[in-house]
Amino acid sequence: MTSAGAAPIKVGIVGGTGYTGVELLRLLSQHPNAQLTAITSRKEDGMAVSDMFPNLRGRVDLRFQSPDKAALEQCDVVFFATPHGVAMSQAESLLGHDVRIIDLAADFRLQDTQVFERWYKMPHACPAVLEQSVYGLVELNRDKIAGARVIGNPGCYPTTVLLGLAPLIGGGRQLIDTTHIIADCKSGVSGAGRKAEVGTLFSEASDNFKAYGVAGHRHHPEISEQLQALAGAPVGLVFVPHLVPMIRGMFSTIYARILPQALDTDFQALFEQRYADEAFIDVMPAGSLPETRSVRASNYLRIAIHRPDGGDQLVILVAQDNLVKGASGQAVQNMNLMFGLPESTGLEHLAILP
Numbered sequence: 001m002t003s004a005g006a007a008p009i010k011v012g013i014v015g016g017t018g019y020t021g022v023e024l025l026r027l028l029s030q031h032p033n034a035q036l037t038a039i040t041s042r043k044e045d046g047m048a049v050s051d052m053f054p055n056l057r058g059r060v061d062l063r064f065q066s067p068d069k070a071a072l073e074q075c076d077v078v079f080f081a082t083p084h085g086v087a088m089s090q091a092e093s094l095l096g097h098d099v100r101i102i103d104l105a106a107d108f109r110l111q112d113t114q115v116f117e118r119w120y121k122m123p124h125a126c127p128a129v130l131e132q133s134v135y136g137l138v139e140l141n142r143d144k145i146a147g148a149r150v151i152g153n154p155g156c157y158p159t160t161v162l163l164g165l166a167p168l169i170g171g172g173r174q175l176i177d178t179t180h181i182i183a184d185c186k187s188g189v190s191g192a193g194r195k196a197e198v199g200t201l202f203s204e205a206s207d208n209f210k211a212y213g214v215a216g217h218r219h220h221p222e223i224s225e226q227l228q229a230l231a232g233a234p235v236g237l238v239f240v241p242h243l244v245p246m247i248r249g250m251f252s253t254i255y256a257r258i259l260p261q262a263l264d265t266d267f268q269a270l271f272e273q274r275y276a277d278e279a280f281i282d283v284m285p286a287g288s289l290p291e292t293r294s295v296r297a298s299n300y301l302r303i304a305i306h307r308p309d310g311g312d313q314l315v316i317l318v319a320q321d322n323l324v325k326g327a328s329g330q331a332v333q334n335m336n337l338m339f340g341l342p343e344s345t346g347l348e349h350l351a352i353l354p
């Protein structure tokens with residue numbers, strides 16, 4: 001869909017058959033300035049997009065093409081909704097055609113290539129491109145994103161943890177003990193993608209609840225790198241992800257100890273002020289309990305601040321849709337900024353209840 005008069009942004013999507021890919025298709029097919037131009041799939045080459053995804057009937061009339069056939073270099077921007085390692089293998093070539101890149105995987109998230117190689121078990125294919133890329137967490141990096149040619153779209157868990165902690169860290173503030181923060185995070189099963197895996201079978205993931213990655217998860221270094229940049233010093237973080245038996249949604253409960261000199265701080269006011277101008281961050285009234293269904297299919301992220309018994313423990317509750325603010329919605333928010341559009345263009349729809 002494009003609005004009359006404005007030059008459309010020609011969009012390519014690599015990996016259009018996955019969950020973040022179809023979410024990009026849903027959002028961009030309703031975006032007034034985007035013109036879907038090329039959608040790839042290696043396995044479904046030639047299949048009509050609307051045959052695979054009937055929710056797009058009448059809105060998307062393209063067919064999936066294998067990546068080698070798709071005219072990606074004719075696009076203004078290409079989203080990579082692919083596994084780690086795919087975007088970086090094509091980045092230099094696309095940049096040579098003046099195509100901007102938004103990678104939903106991790107190729108351009110970690111600035112330290114040694115850390116990337118340790119966690120993703122592959123060498124970084126284009127460190128020079130990585131250096132000029134920007135971490136696409138809009139609420140922290142808005143100005144840099146507007147001028148970027150390559151965006152590393154944040155991971156879903158890091159989006160909740162970083163936005164839940166950002167008002168407390170950096171800017172000369174000494175509010176919490178940054179040597180010991182706990183992030184207890186839960187994701188719906190769509191977080192694992194659409195590919196077939198035993199762990200995401202209905203009979204494995206439904207009626208069940210479990211932690212995973214306790215000994216180490218690749219989002220830990222991503223969160224730590226960003227927190228360290230905010231704090232100006234290393235931050236001690238315990239991060240434990242869990243799989244919950246729901247399709248969409250992510251909920252993070254973050255625990256931080258208030259420093260003695262900051263006990264008089266009005267944390268509710270602090271968060272409200274920090275996010276007052278943010279279109280998609282809702283700091284809920286004191287005492288609120290956000291729910292994943294209040295953000296389902298929307299780009300909103302809801303935060304509530306608690307201080308049990310008025311003590312020194314701060315509990316921050318954060319809810320988002322892992323596929324929207326945690327992935328494709330945030331990616332479109334990045335595109336809007338890169339192309340000089342109002343940031344919320346095409347993203348203002350509300351959550352679906354129940």
Ligand SMILES: NC(=O)C1=CN([C@@H]2O[C@H](COP(=O)(O)OP(=O)(O)OC[C@H]3O[C@@H](n4cnc5c(N)ncnc54)[C@H](OP(=O)(O)O)[C@@H]3O)[C@@H](O)[C@H]2O)C=CC1
Pocket residue numbers: 014015016017018019020021040041042043044067080081082083084086104105106154155156190191192193194195322323326327
């Ligand atoms: N699911 C989520 O909640 C989130 C996911 N992400 C990240 O986004 C990316 C996509 O995730 P998701 O949509 O869940 O993944 P899926 O497994 O659902 O989809 C992956 C897509 O990539 C394509 N693909 C796979 N391998 C290649 C390749 N080598 N070259 C080109 N295309 C390929 C697949 O199609 P085909 O094989 O036919 O080519 C498919 O369309 C991942 O990096 C993921 O980590 C980030 C935040 C949240």
Ligand SMILES: CC(=O)N[C@@H](CCC(=O)OP(=O)(O)O)C(=O)O
Pocket residue numbers: 104105106154155156157187188189190191192193219241243
């Ligand atoms: C529930 C589930 O499995 N979630 C995924 C994380 C979501 C995601 O895709 O993150 P990346 O983009 O960093 O890969 C996981 O823990 O591996």
